[in-house]
Amino acid sequence: MARTVNEKSDVLPLIAEVFRELGYDAASLGQIGERTSLGKGSLYHFFPGGKAQMAQEVLALIDAWFVQNVYEPLETGEPRAAIAQMWRAVDVYFHAGQRVCLVGAFALDATRDRFGEPIRLYFKRWVRALESALIRGGAEPVAAAALAEEVVLGIQGALVLARALNDDTVFSRALQRLRNAVGDDAPKAVVGPRPTAS
Amino acid sequence: MARTVNEKSDVLPLIAEVFRELGYDAASLGQIGERTSLGKGSLYHFFPGGKAQMAQEVLALIDAWFVQNVYEPLETGEPRAAIAQMWRAVDVYFHAGQRVCLVGAFALDATRDRFGEPIRLYFKRWVRALESALIRGGAEPVAAAALAEEVVLGIQGALVLARALNDDTVFSRALQRLRNAVGDDAPKAVVGPRPTAS
DNA sequence: GTCTATATGGAGATAGAC
DNA sequence: GTCTATCTCCATATAGAC
Secondary structure, eight states: OOOOOHHHHHHHHHHHHHHHHHHHTOOOHHHHHHHHHHHHHHHHHTTTTTHHHHHHHHHHHHHHIIIIIIIIHHHSOOOHHHHHHHHHHHHHGGGGTSOHHHHHHHHSHHHHHHHHHHHHHHHHHHHHHHHHHHHHTTTHHHHHHHHHHHHHHHHHHHHHHHHHTTOTTHHHHHHHHHHHHEEEOOOOOSSSSSOOOO | OOOOOOOOOHHHHHHHHHHHOOTTTTTTTHHHHHTTTOOHHHHHOOOOTTTHHHHHHHHHHHHHHHHHIIHHHHHHHHHHHHHHHHHHHHHHHHHHGSSSSSHHHHHHHHHHHHHHHHHHHHHHHHHHHHHHHHTTTTTOOOHHHHHHHHHHHHHHHHHHHHHHHTTHHHHHHHHHHHHHTTTSSSSSOOSSSOOOOO
């Protein structure tokens, strides 16, 4: 039996995917072992705190990704470019609607009570970062707050509906509507009739 | 020990609430027994198919409620009145954002694979019913389809965000925005100091 | 219809050899 | 770091008395 030596950074994304597909409770150590090709011994070597620690670190990993690819740009970058970057990042991250938001899924069941803080902060920072970019981009503060909330919640809702209907076109349509609502006047590939940005 | 004789119609809503709060996997028969004050014997008397049957019937119960209070009016009633009724029903049903959508929660984890059809139909009929009412109300078909999708997904997203942030005002704000998007010109309480309910 | 056993499986977790 | 064996507990589900 050829032994493969692993690092935590290699297995964590695999574990994240299991949680994303099954949810926290249905993701058994058996499943996680299969997907990572790791025995329980190795799993507990990396994560002495067991399943709860795995979820904690998965949440932290996701947060780090969003900080780098979404929040930081929105908070400190050029607003228009940062928002354009957000649309790209979101579309890539959620695999154009075929992948669910693990944090949103955790928020909806009993898992929220176990990981309340990271879940809260993930969404709070997203909304505030987008709000900040909108304001710096010239939007009125009150309108910016409402729009930021609408966008984040719209993405989550689109993921729910896309998965429920098993139809990822729901996601791309929703993303397009939200882009328009934010006022996306960047040049893009035209597909069908499109409201001209006046 | 005073025996209380129950009917299925009495216990089903209690079971629904347990599923709503915990999700399918975390809702154990132990919990369900506590909340319904029923032993496993009684539970299996009502639901020989066990937990899966309970979830099936809960889903059917929810669907029936929405058919009566939302879908039917939208499909066959006077459009403006039916849409106004939908806003009321949604606000009441989700307890102004304090209650999660069980069907949406089921859609996000492995539970979807067990109950794919009822989940799919719940959302599909909602979107189509609203679309129908919008068209009969004078909206352009293409716009109506997009708007219907936007509303249903917006409600789901609002529930996710409200629960994640533990802030139900997210839900009321989202509902108000969606009403405006649909073009709610019914007389409504003016923004500002809300008429206190108590 | 209700209850109290009880059966059985799989879950999370640990120990210790290699 | 990896594995296998094992522990304990609680899950779903059943049986049968009342």
